[in-house]
Amino acid sequence: MQQEKLLALFGELSLEEKIGELFQVPPFFFDGGNATGPAEEMGICSEDIRVAGSCLSLIGAQKLAQVQKLHMENHPHHIPMLFMADIINGYRTVFPIPLAQGCTFDPDMTEKCAAIAARESAASGIHVTFSPMVDLVRDARWGRVMESTGEDPYLNGLMAAAMVRGYQGQDREHIGRGKVAACVKHFAGYGAPDGGRDYNTVELSERTLRQDYLPGYQAAIDAGAALVMTSFNTLDRVPSSANAWLMRQVLRKEMGFDGVLISDWAAIQELIAHGIAEDALQAASLAMNAGVDIDMATPVYIKNLKALVESGRVSEALIDEAALRVLMLKNKLGLFENPYKDASEADEQSILMCESHREAARSCAEKTFVLLKNEEALLPLNPEETVAFIGPYVDSRFISGAWSIFGDDDSCVTLREGVKCMVPGARAVFAPGCTLIDPGVEIVGFQKNPPRETLDPETALAEAVRLASTADKVVLVLGEPRDYSGECASRSELTLPKCQMKLLEQVCEVNPKVCVVLFNGRPLDLRQVSEAAQAVLEAWLPGTEGGSALARVLYGLESPSGKLSMSMPYCVGQVPVYYNHMRTGRPLLGDYRTTKFCSQYLDIPNEPLYPFGYGLSYTSFAYSGVTLDRASLHKGETLRASIRVTNTGTRTGTETVQLYIQDVAGSVTRPVRELKGFRKLTLAPGESGQVTFDITEQMLRFYTISGDYASEPGTFRIFIGPDSRAEQQAQFTLT
Numbered sequence: 001m002q003q004e005k006l007l008a009l010f011g012e013l014s015l016e017e018k019i020g021e022l023f024q025v026p027p028f029f030f031d032g033g034n035a036t037g038p039a040e041e042m043g044i045c046s047e048d049i050r051v052a053g054s055c056l057s058l059i060g061a062q063k064l065a066q067v068q069k070l071h072m073e074n075h076p077h078h079i080p081m082l083f084m085a086d087i088i089n090g091y092r093t094v095f096p097i098p099l100a101q102g103c104t105f106d107p108d109m110t111e112k113c114a115a116i117a118a119r120e121s122a123a124s125g126i127h128v129t130f131s132p133m134v135d136l137v138r139d140a141r142w143g144r145v146m147e148s149t150g151e152d153p154y155l156n157g158l159m160a161a162a163m164v165r166g167y168q169g170q171d172r173e174h175i176g177r178g179k180v181a182a183c184v185k186h187f188a189g190y191g192a193p194d195g196g197r198d199y200n201t202v203e204l205s206e207r208t209l210r211q212d213y214l215p216g217y218q219a220a221i222d223a224g225a226a227l228v229m230t231s232f233n234t235l236d237r238v239p240s241s242a243n244a245w246l247m248r249q250v251l252r253k254e255m256g257f258d259g260v261l262i263s264d265w266a267a268i269q270e271l272i273a274h275g276i277a278e279d280a281l282q283a284a285s286l287a288m289n290a291g292v293d294i295d296m297a298t299p300v301y302i303k304n305l306k307a308l309v310e311s312g313r314v315s316e317a318l319i320d321e322a323a324l325r326v327l328m329l330k331n332k333l334g335l336f337e338n339p340y341k342d343a344s345e346a347d348e349q350s351i352l353m354c355e356s357h358r359e360a361a362r363s364c365a366e367k368t369f370v371l372l373k374n375e376e377a378l379l380p381l382n383p384e385e386t387v388a389f390i391g392p393y394v395d396s397r398f399i400s401g402a403w404s405i406f407g408d409d410d411s412c413v414t415l416r417e418g419v420k421c422m423v424p425g426a427r428a429v430f431a432p433g434c435t436l437i438d439p440g441v442e443i444v445g446f447q448k449n450p451p452r453e454t455l456d457p458e459t460a461l462a463e464a465v466r467l468a469s470t471a472d473k474v475v476l477v478l479g480e481p482r483d484y485s486g487e488c489a490s491r492s493e494l495t496l497p498k499c500q501m502k503l504l505e506q507v508c509e510v511n512p513k514v515c516v517v518l519f520n521g522r523p524l525d526l527r528q529v530s531e532a533a534q535a536v537l538e539a540w541l542p543g544t545e546g547g548s549a550l551a552r553v554l555y556g557l558e559s560p561s562g563k564l565s566m567s568m569p570y571c572v573g574q575v576p577v578y579y580n581h582m583r584t585g586r587p588l589l590g591d592y593r594t595t596k597f598c599s600q601y602l603d604i605p606n607e608p609l610y611p612f613g614y615g616l617s618y619t620s621f622a623y624s625g626v627t628l629d630r631a632s633l634h635k636g637e638t639l640r641a642s643i644r645v646t647n648t649g650t651r652t653g654t655e656t657v658q659l660y661i662q663d664v665a666g667s668v669t670r671p672v673r674e675l676k677g678f679r680k681l682t683l684a685p686g687e688s689g690q691v692t693f694d695i696t697e698q699m700l701r702f703y704t705i706s707g708d709y710a711s712e713p714g715t716f717r718i719f720i721g722p723d724s725r726a727e728q729q730a731q732f733t734l735t
């Protein structure tokens with residue numbers, strides 16, 4: 001619709017109808033909605049629904065077409081509704097969780113996955129997805145780390161932009177066929193709750209917020225994200241949905257966001273529980289004055305904004321601004337021309353989980369696995385050797401992340417199925433009844449798929465150990481239930497369940513050739529696992545094609561190439577632990593056991609067990625020294641840093657060569673090092689490749705003591721290598 005026509009339509013709306021645009025109907029008002037938050041008696045009536053601007057978490061081409069048709073018939077101006085839902089890492093075809101996608105260091109791959117998720121969900125009638133979640137994460141106790149792409153602002157920014165492009169396409173003016181609008185969340189700082197406990201208070205300095213946390217959101221906004229979602233948490237003791245400085249000054253003025261700002265589920269109502277509003281009227285006033293356009297899933301706006309305008313506590317101009325933004329989003333999606341957009345039952349039939357989408361899910365999953373340890377080249381497996389597959393996850397279909405709410409677990413490929421299908425000749429044997437050893441594994445699906453086995457847990461354990469003793473090698477598949485990560489899934493311990501550790505111990509006693517494969521949605525404390533097992537492969541929650549991807553990697557049809565997007569802590573007492581931490585006046589330079597009066601623990605090292613960027617391959621790579629084409633850099637110039645990487649092993653492999661920079665001295669303390677670039681290089685045995693990074697003054701900018709975003713002259717160190725502990729270095733001066 002042309003802008004003039006849109007404005008003319010807008011001019012016809014009454015105040016109540018404009019307020020209606022700001023009301024999002026919770027799912028349970030229509031039969032079959034998928035509740036993703038608390039459902040309470042809310043006193044919403046049919047008059048409210050009649051003018052509602054959007055609806056949450058309802059899916060299905062047929063259903064949404066029906067709801068839309070009825071809604072438009074009832075609406076006084078026949079304005080279509082927006083349908084929004086959480087399409088996080090896939091719709092029906094489920095891709096690996098975002099934390100795992102971070103490990104690919106491959107934004108193009110992530111863009112492709114997001115495009116498939118958009119295509120599938122658009123066919124089911126969805127217009128807006130609540131993704132990407134770009135919250136920076138440093139604390140593995142927080143269950144939502146699974147939904148982030150990790151601890152690095154630079155990598156997160158690239159991934160955030162890739163997801164937005166995948167969902168929305170390249171056209172900044174229209175969100176066209178097979179595309180959905182992206183909603184960046186959760187603004188801001190939601191990834192840093194105190195104690196790793198979901199929804200808890202966030203304490204961040206403004207500098208840390210700006211330096212480390214905002215770049216991810218900024219990248220998504222720069223890529224054109226149509227919506228932003230407020231976060232549940234407080235920042236400087238102000239809940240985001242009431243934070244006018246954060247929303248109006250930072251988000252809109254400084255970051256240049258001009259799209260729709262939606263609250264998180266009931267976040268406006270929760271201003272009462274936060275203790276900054278006495279009632280719903282005050283909550284609505286705070287949120288509207290702060291600039292929140294849509295109230296997700298509660299009647300706080302629809303029941304209170306009119307009275308607030310009439311009493312002068314909220315200006316009508318603010319309602320106009322917000323409602324017009326919602327209409328503009330509908331227009332961008334083409335809903336005035338075609339209110340059903342891409343909803344099509346025929347397309348649902350032909351594209352949901354079609355072969356090419358499954359293929360993309362498999363290929364993505366293969367690239368997310370991180371090989372943490374591989375002594376004596378235990379992996380890859382040889383189809384000729386007898387391999388015992390043991391453990392509660394061998395037969396589990398619950399290997400999609402907690403946010404795969406529209407996926408189909410029954411269609412997930414288990415590891416057993418993957419091995420049988422991908423490596424048909426393999427001499428693989430499978431221990432019976434392993435889910436019984438840890439019934440918690442099927443925590444969600446237990447009712448749905450009761451275990452077929454009739455064994456008791458002790459017999460299952462004994463049988464597993466017996467099988468291990470007769471095999472050449474063992475693949476032991478352990479992990480945490482998928483609902484141990486995700487929303488409201490914080491943990492105080494990061495170890496595997498005791499029953500799994502007992503299995504590991506007993507299996508290792510009878511056969512030392514054990515490879516542990518892990519399914520989990522967060523970094524875990526893997527000290528004991530890594531001591532006991534010869535090989536450890538982190539598989540995360542790989543989604544629909546997890547089992548086939550894993551079989552191909554275990555048997556060497558693909559080499560693992562994933563690099564950790566988040567540090568694996570030494571133990572829970574160390575978190576938050578992240579590679580790009582600040583320096584201290586008393587850094588620990590020696591061994592913690594023999595050092596005193598340094599920033600250290602008495603009982604554990606400072607370093608994580610496996611650092612950010614770490615991951616092995618089936619081959620090995622050697623790095624030459626770093627060479628620079630000049631010793632100093634001036635504004636406007638480019639300095640080139642190069643390194644030679646050689647495949648010194650016997651198999652072809654892909655390495656992610658990483659560039660880190662340290663600012664030796666700044667007007668405020670600077671991180672020990674920061675990721676500034678990476679390149680992927682596939683090399684045949686014996687082959688070498690040259691990698692060159694262009695370094696410019698812009699890459700050296702930060703929030704200085706005066707608050708400016710600028711670089712400061714001085715010395716900088718460059719590190720290039722296979723992970724965040726990269727040793728090869730050189731230095732230059734910025735003049």
Ligand code: NOJ
Pocket residue numbers: 036037086130185264265487
């Ligand atoms: C609450 C979650 O925090 C948010 O990420 C999600 O998009 C909404 N619920 C809607 O389900």
